[in-house]
Amino acid sequence: MKHALLSLSLSLLTLFSSQAAQPVLRPAETRRQLARIQPEAVRLALEDMAARWPQRCGQTDRAWCATLGERRDALMRRLDAKEPAATAEADALVRQVRAALLANPLLDAEQFLLVRRGANNLALPQNWQQQRDVNRKGLTNEIALLTGLRGAPALTPLHRAEPGTYVGDLQLHWDARRLMFTGENEKRLHRVYELDLAAPSQPKMFPFIPDDDVDNYAGCWLADDSVLFLSNATFIGVPCVVGSSYVAALYRWMPADGAIRRLTFDQDHNWYPTQMPDGRVMYLRWEYSGIVHYVSRLLFTLNPDGTGQRELYGSNSYWPNALFYARPVPGDPHRFTAIVSGHHGVPRMGELVMFDPTRGRRETQGVVQRIPGRGQPVENRVKDELVDDSWPKFLHPWPLGGGYILTACKPEPDALWGLYLVDTFDNITLIHEEQGQALFEPVPIQPTPRPVLLQDHARTAEKHGRVKIVDIYEGPGLAGVPRGTVKSLRLMTYSFAYRGMGSETDRVGFDGPWDVVRIMGSVPVEPDGSAYFEVPANTPISLQPLDAQGRAVQLMRSWLTVMPGELQSCSGCHEPQNSSAGPTRPMQAMARPPSQIRPWYGPERGIAFNREVQPVLDRYCVRCHDGRAGRPDFTLRPGVPIKTKEVYYINANNLFPPAYLALCAYIRSQTQEGDNRLQTPCNFHVSTTELFQILEAGHHGVRLDAESWDRLTTWIDMNRPNHGTWSENVGATRMGRLAERRAEMQRRYANLDEAHEVTYGVATLSAPALPPEEPLPPAPPAPAVPGWPFDAVAARAKQQALGAVTRALDLGGGVSLTLV
Template sequence: MKHSLFLSCCLAVCASGVFPVMAQTFSNGLPAKQIVLSQKAREALKGKQILYIEREQYAPDHHNTATLFQPGEINEASFAPGGAMRVYDVDSGKIRTLIETTEGVVRDPEISFDGQKVLFSMRQHPKDSYHLYEMNIDGSGLRQLTFAEGVSDIDPIYLPDGNIIFTSTRQPKYCMCNRHIMGNLFRMEADGANITQIGVSTLFEGHASLLSDGRVLYDRWEYVDRNFGDAQGLWVVNPDGTKHAIYYGNNTASPGGVIDGRQIPNSDLVVCTFTSCHERPWGAMAIIDRRKGVDNEAALVDIWPKESAKWVGNGNLDSFKGVGTFYEDPFPLDENNFLVSRTIWVKPGGWNITDAKSGIYYVNRDGTEELLLEGNQSLFDPMLVEARQKPVSIPMMRNFTAEEGQFYVENVYEGTHMAGVKPGSVKYLRVVESPEKRTWTVRGWFGEGEQAPGMNWHSFENKQILGEVPVEEDGSASFMVPAGKHVYFQLLDKDKKMIQSMRSGVSLMPGEVNGCIGCHEDRLATVPMGGQRPIALNRKPNKLQPWMGEEPHKFSFMEEVQPILDKHCMKCHDFDRNNRKKLVLARDKNPFFNAAYINLYVSKAVHLVGGGPAAIQQAYSWGSHASKLTEIIDGDHGSIRLSQKEKEILYTWMDLNGVYYPVYESSFSDHWAGRCPLTDEEVKQLSELTGLDFGRLNSWTRTQPAQISFDRPEESPCLDVIRNDKEKYKKAVSILKEGRKRLKETPRGDIEKDLIPCEKHQGQLRKYAVRLEENLKSNCSIAEGDKYYDPK
């Protein structure tokens, strides 16, 4: 009843002119410029109707995922209103407008299996958020399905069982190498009820489509000890959120992104877009055959433009910015014929909305590329208006009352990149969570990508150890993990040193059981039949044993590592005005981290993967086994004798990729690195007084050791050049003392429990808590067989 009332209100508002205009009449010439089609195109499209979107191209931004321009976020001002959803009748050449808006944007259409309805996302005006809508294909029966304020709902698709999957920012999280809002996969019922999250990776999940076996194909961007720009590939998941798995391109340096995948009808091939990290969501149109590989160029069947094949596997994260002719939203008709949005022209070197224009093209694998439609604005999302066969419907396997799921590994020694790992050497498996980033700062630290705020020397994430479990003598392990966590695994030897580490995340839905053959096993190999059942699967799964006997908490260099350095190292490794070449391992805070942390990196005492390459790394190649620091603490270093617990803490720090801050929140959002207590004017004065360019120190590429001590300002090495100039020295020390005072009053996050987040971060955390509560309400409703809707 309430939905009927809402529909009546929608139609009334529409008639008043506030709502986007809907029209069911045909118009010739106004919506689009029609092209005289060739005989080949007419034969391929005879009797067809093509639905498409007309709008401005998304404004250029930092990443290919940055198309939302969500109100209240960093790029809100880039939203470009105006657009429509139209249908083109190929035979008659007529075009009808289903819905049009001058103040908002219509995007991401998906036609129902019977061809009678269309699902889409729309934002009515710049201050509105993207919500999901559905209407009949003749333009009647418009109804709004989602209503959440301050979030973006996009990329919806129909499921065979009538439910809907879409991407949303309902779990507000931000890009770890910058400041942009990210999205995850969600599922809801056909009327908008019981919206529940089915993807929990820490960055972006989007452009969902269905495979013929009922699984959802989507593109995913994530970090776990990875480079910021080459970790975007195609993944699959069951419609209930279980069994997330790599499909193609997760460990490929080029293309930087593999997005917009759609299975070609009656084949095992997928058409998709090979794109760049720092680009709009366009690039080359490619066909891949996963049976030939999940990362390599051998899987590439065809590509447009043809010359862009040279970059597959041989370029970098942004190579596909150079394709010249850009493709997006590919829609397969069959194995040889495609519809696609393609640039008609691109202004050389252009970086504005109007510097390119796209139309709808017909493409054939024989080399034909023919413009079908050109609009006043660019055209996107072409698809046929017709009934199609439903894929297999995969039943719901998720348990909405459970809090855990089960992982198992059959044999950790089975797989690639395990050279030198002898059977029996793996004794433990560690489970580490990579938490999402819920806030961002105005200023950042340049740790390869820009961390906002600064988190680590080179890698992007904080880490939380959930626990460890034993690995059996046959290499098997079985264990319970909290559901809804983005986690990864590390293999440890008898001393708790890391042998091998995952650099991609996995997760479990409540009650899910998921497993793998081994570590980095060949994903195209078949599971061997026969043989003995793995030891770990002959009993109940292990409970995670807390690291160091403590409850899970986010790892902090200052809280975990620094006390060991204070106890054993400070006698010989403190600041020394007479010997500035000495390795200083003091706890003194500087504008970005602390002295010991910076100096361990500058001195190359640790060999870590950082924001490492896309390729899987060999066992023993980084971390505690590969670091000079381990040789020192394991060897004869004077009278120093560390306990086994202290050694294990240092090993763990290196194996967690040398993290520093436990939290993304900070007290000084507008200051250097989002961590520095000094204002820009104070930093400028300090630079003028000491002659040191502090801006060059705000990066992992620095070669200078720590120059500032806020804890003991007089010991700061940057003061050496002015110690004999009493006036300059006094001014400089005064600035540093002011920094010390501010850090005491408002700790910046070196230790989580001491943090006092800035007001903006407190607001972002409150929004996160509200959205989490809404998701919990939906989950409880599903468990109770009830219905819960977005508050209107």
């Protein structure tokens, strides 16, 4: 059925058939497009079209493809020789190839939406930003209607943004009658609007979060006509840029009653939600709690009610740095396309890659093909500015089905951003471009089948959910750890950086962590490796498996989030989603009610060095380590700035207690950003630290009580934080009303009562008997060496006189080491 918008457009536009006259190209542009023709790619595409649509394309004359390469090469030579007739002949060949490839039935939509934007300001956020961060100076853009795609394309404006304001994030409704997009209101705040394509002059604003310090954008229609959208109502700031980019999370709006509920609770941005045919929502999630920030944007999925949040692609990987604009490939249950981009390099744009997660979910395992790049391997590169030197560059791919994709493309550095049809055979076919303009976000105006309607399982009135682990020893996370080692799980959560804070100047700890870490407590693990426990809903929670001494044998440098009433299950510790399920057997943990979290010496709170660890030093260490020469100073003293030439530290706002810095020198930890790959179990076990090795060796008779051991262990396992709240880090002036506003948003949209800036008193330890003081043994007498003293030359002569000295060490397992 023809869309109602045709009545608006036909008076202004003429629709062209594929046989209609196409625009004549300039000589330089003719040569450029002629050079892009790949004869083998053209032949493969036309054969594929004939096989897919035999009634439409099966009888097409393809004999001319046999000589296409020769004709192209000959015309290139004639153009280089500046033959007068060559330009017209080359233009005719380009148009012939274009017409053949654009005859693809997947382009049968009569009209296409796109964003036409002035090329002087592309309004693309940096890869660590959201849309509100874009410089809008000189920005001109509009939503436009493209017709005549196969002939002489023409554009008609549908909605023109005011100069200096943004319009984009196009989302067409399933019925193709309504368009959702992001615009700006009169206060320059981003809002989500709906446009009736039959009456496009009157866009309506969605009644999302109305506050004047909040932006809403990137709406996504769901199968039930509710809407997911992004909003920075989180009052979180991206920590590596001092909170200057306000973190956006996913929210859901219900049209029946206007209810809005927050679904994601992550450290950094979510981007580009889109619903998949199976009903799940695909989106990009950025996180870096102990991993490398420039390569840690992971493709995730969740159900429309927020349940079932899990990784789809990119965990424990260094490639790709980012997967922007991911969309499912129609007709395939697994494949998707995305723009592979970098971090500090070009914004949002990059390489167009097709993935299939069933092949693998790490780095290049799931790559089907880079486009163009048929038959070529994709390199697993580790680089910050990953795609700066890679051409062509792409944006906003819209998979049509099979290997055909409608996309914005800039084929060469001096080319325009135009609208192209590309395919997995390596054809890059220009549809339309305009001087001085960039054409973005192509969307065919045609109805789309609604995705599967998934039943909501979240029970929004509840405040808790449950977690079930079938067997924690399954999966590579605890590979090689003997069964029975893990006795419990430590639960921790976070207070992420507020707006306007974070980075090196506001670090919570020295070389880690980025954010305030909060101890929740622990839950038991049964002898068969199973666990079943209750957790607060709408809370990012990390789990650490603990041995009998309460020491972490693995570090979860990410988090899970459970919706109200949800039962979230996992098979083991970091088990691959592509692995087959293990044998079903009764779980010991499921034979009882879910465990409640056992508090850790008090309520949930941020771990602060002076409150949680300094009391241990006061009891056992400061008697000797009191600042006297030659010994580290573990006494409680005012904080000091870090002495360094690094610019980020010179004007640091926060101070570190001297005892904290002294103790950190004896600790081996994962640092602020450790290896992205899955850690080997026990790699950072506290027993590997010099501090624990000294203490366990009976350091001058010091014997810690169980609580003191536990406090040191927990502090180290949680990456040695110094500050337990952001208020004590940056001060009341910078905090302002940020904590109040975040708490208000959490109550309103997450049913949470947060008080993360509340501090608790300094820990009071139980009073074990102190070990008896033992005097230091007298220094041993100097060894008697004949002829002493002697110089280095004499010492070397004496060593040589002894001859070769060797020693063999038995390392076990049939391995020995010979020392020479």
